[in-house]
Amino acid sequence: MLFFPSRRRLSLLALPLAFVSVSILNAAAVTSSATVHAPLFGDHPDYNILFVILDDVGADQLTLSNPAGVGLASTPTINAIAAQGVNFSNCWATPQCSPSRTCFFTGRYPSRTGVVTALTAQTLPQSQCSPYETTTPMILGADGYHCKLVGKFHLSQEDLNPAGIAAPASNGFTDFNGTLLGGPPFIDPTIAGQVDSTTVVYSCGFPVSGSAPAICACAFPNGDCTPGVNALECLAAGGLPLVASDGTPILECSAEAAARIDWTATNGSYAWPRTINRDGAATQVIPVRKHADIVQADDAITFINEQRSQAGAKWMCTLSFTGDHDPWQPPQQSSLPPGTVWPKGLPMACDVQPNVPNPTAQQRLISNWTIESLDVQLRRVLLATNLATLNKQGALTLNAPDTLIVVVGDNGSFLNTVRAPFNPLRAKATAYQSGICVPLVAAGGPTVAPGRRCDEMVNVVDLFQLWGECANVNVNTAVPVGRKLDCRPMLRYLTSANAPAAREWNFSEYGTEYLAVPCYPCLISASSVATCTDTILTSESLCNSQGGVWYGPTATAPAVASTCCELLSQQPEGTTYNFIYASQQALTDGRWKLVYSDQPTCMVEAGVSDYEFYDLSQCFAAHLLWGRGIDNPSFNLLATGTTMTKVQQFNYNRLLAKMTQMQASLQHCDGDITMNGIVNGDDAAALLNYWGMPSVADINNDGATDGADLAILLDAWGPCPG
Ligand SMILES: [Ca+2]
Ligand SMILES: [Ca+2]
Ligand SMILES: [Ca+2]
Incomplete structure (x- = not known):
């Protein structure tokens, strides 16, 4: 038997400063099952949805979710939403961006979607959101909603994806305006190639002088120039400050100096790549020279106002801010609460670049500023769309009886930014409380008895069901027969102050993704403890960007070690590491919590158990x-x-039994490309569709879809086990 590829791979290389346009391919995205209507809660109208995602804002960052926290960001907008809605105090996300985001829109745990960890440029398609997932915009779109996602996507990506920059559309997000990156691009310490970074490193991406931005001439891409401008405000205005190669600010405009600028360079939130999927086309602009959080708020305002001006239009706007993901870079003054000033005596420095001796103070300050800036932008969105007004006292008053507003964090905060009593060494990228407890507030639409706290367990997968509930669509019948969902109802907590619990258990996990390259150890030192990972920081630049030291191969040297255990074995006796495990799972009944960690070989040899058990109440x-x-x-x-004690032992046994059951249920079914519990001709057809490419049908994860994968598929023919 011979098989031929039915579609050639499109070449989708992004060109600097170029405008690339391709048509959206991928038949799979539009073959989701027909939506079946089944009103769940009687005759409520279909609610519009404003869904706001705060990247890497763990429960520790907000007073709403960390009431005893000290020195937290001031968030009057989010507080006002909670005061007029419901503050969910017991929400679990996954420990990382991509798996949580895929949960929001598929209602399925990471092991089921395959999106088990944060996507990087090396992530193979099997670890990206599959075009065969039935996502929220597919379901709501079939129900007449216009769905738009603004800002960070990160369910799938351009790299190694047959859909290329049309990745969002391949997942049903046919109206997308944002970025395919996992956060802002790296900060550019060279100021667009002007500074020799071996002489001076401007870690914030603009020249500084002590505790303030330097004053420089500000050049613009169109040749304009303004002398004597604050370097940060220059960036904010879309320009670049002029500096000599030794870092000395240039005060007067100079065509010769401006000619040294590389206008294609990206730079954190101030110069970033924007990707658009719209009207069946995908386009990309590199770079956009306006702060990403402001652009994202602008785009949300435009969309919501368009929708609200049309009688009867139903809509969902996902506003996925990129701010507060590292790298941390000061927001512009106009996006901060009035009177915000950098403290005198603290050098202005950013992120975790090697020239910052102790970046914790700066990182925390800028992270706070970023959250405050997001709060300012969210306030602007609510006021500009008339979803809120200011009362006579100037307080934000929601005016959204037809629109549900939800604000969520996607995972725990990162390392140095974590606030007490949460634990920085068990935060983002771990399944401990500091890694998976996120803020969640909801208001407007059907919400009754405003100002409540809801202590019931909710999970980010439940949001998928909530979106369906808002639209009077039963998500369980809107997905293909055989598709396993993990979500539970959520609307009940808004429409009633004493609704029965929808969950008996809560669950979170992350795993090891499939990569196009081998991964090597990266060692991050913080709070005098070294944390090693050999699964999630897939390149030297990614490792360095997190303040880590890379032990894999570099341009000039071979790898020092291939695993964290091997690296540890080379260290002096008595050295210990924290490990970011290859995978972790956490299960709770609300009080007792069981954590499974895939211990590395050296820990297993040392007799360390895979399980930890906690009584959260103690x-x-x-x-x-x-x-x-x-x-x-x-x-x-x-x-x-x-x-x-006997009680503890009893509950441990109970949770262990449930965890074993969960793990069995989450087993991956090789060959079931369409994810409906059976391997048959549909799966074979899907595989042939991707012949020769990296794809979701590359079952053996070698980067190509070919006969070896087909052989596995044919071997697995029939119903999936379990
Ligand atoms: Ca995140
Ligand atoms: Ca199938
Ligand atoms: Ca293959």
Whole structure:
């Protein structure tokens, strides 16, 4: 039997400063099952949805979710939404961006979608959101909604994806205006190639002088120039400050100096690549020279106002801000609360670049500023769309009876930015409380009894069901027969102040993605403890961007070690590491929590258990966090030397049984490309459609879809096990 590719791969290389246009391919995206209407809660109208995603804002960052937190960002807009809505105090996300985002729009846990960790340029399609997933915009779109996603996508990406820059459309996001990157691009310490970075490193992407931006002439791409401008305000205005190669600010305009600028260089939130999927085409502009958070708010305002001006239009706007993901770079003054000033005596420095001796103070300050800037932008969106007004006292008053407003964090905060009593060493990229507890507030639409706190367990997958509930669509029948969903109802917590619990268990996980290249150890030192990962930071630049030291191969040297265990074995006796595990799973019934960690070989050899067990009601700072404390190591009931009581043992056995059941249910079914529980001709057809390419049908993850994959598929023919 011979098989021929039915479609050639499009070449979708992004050209600097170029405007690339391609037509959206991918038949799979439009073959989702027909939507079946089944009103769930009687005759409520279809609600519009404004869904706001705060990147890397863990529960520790906001007073709403960390009431005892000290030095937190001021967020009057988010607080006003909570005061007029519901503050969910018990929401679990996944530990990382991409899996959580895929949960929001598929209602399925990471092991089912395959999106188990944050996508990087090396992530193969099997670890990106599949075009065969039935996503929210597909379901709501079939129900007459116009859905738009603004800002960060990160469910799938351009790299190694047959859809290229049309990746959002391939997942049903046919109206997308944002970025395919996982956050702002790296900060450019060379100021667009002007500065020799071996002489001076401007870690904020603009020249600084002590505690303030330097004053420079400000050049613009059209040849204009203004002398004597604050360098940060110059960036904010779309220009670039002029500097000599030794870093000395140039005060007067100079065509000769401006000629040294590389206008294609990206630079954090101030110069970034924008991708658009719209009207069946995908386009890309590199770079956009306006702060990403402001652009994203502008785009949301335009879309919402267009929709609100049309009688009867139903819409969902996902406003996925890129701010507060690293790298942290000061927002412009106009996007900060009035009177915000950088403290005198603290050098203005950014991110985790090697020239910043102790970046924690700066990172925390800029992270706070970024959250405050997002709050300012969200306020602007609400006021400009008339979803809120200011009352006589100047307080933000929601005016959204037809629109549900939801604000969520996608995972725990990153390392140095984590606020007490949460634990920076068990935060983002771990399944401990600091890594998966996120803020969640909702208001408007059907919400009754405003100003409430809801302590019921919710999970980010439940948002998928909530979107369906808003549209009177039963998501369980809107997905193909055989597709497993993990979401539970959520609308009940808005329409009633004492709704019964929809969840008996909550669950979170991350795993190891399939990569086009081998991954190597990256060692990050913080708070005097070194954390090693050999699965998630897939390149030297990514490792360095997180303040880490890379032990993989470089341009000039071979790899020092291929795994964290191997690296540890080369260290002096007594050295210990924290490991970011290859995978982790967490399960709770609301009080007891079981954590499974895929221990590296050297830890298994040292007799370290795969499991930890906690009584959250007795964990660190439980009294400050509504009775669910932080699962620090000293509270592990399975730790050596601890004897459990009968009650603890009983609950451990109960959670272990449930975890075993979960793990069995999450087993991947090789060959089931269409994810409906059976391997048959549809899957074979899907595979042939991708012949020769990296794809979701590349079952053996070698970067090509070919006969080897087909052989696996044919072997697996029939119903999936379990
Ligand atoms: Ca994130
Ligand atoms: Ca199938
Ligand atoms: Ca293959």
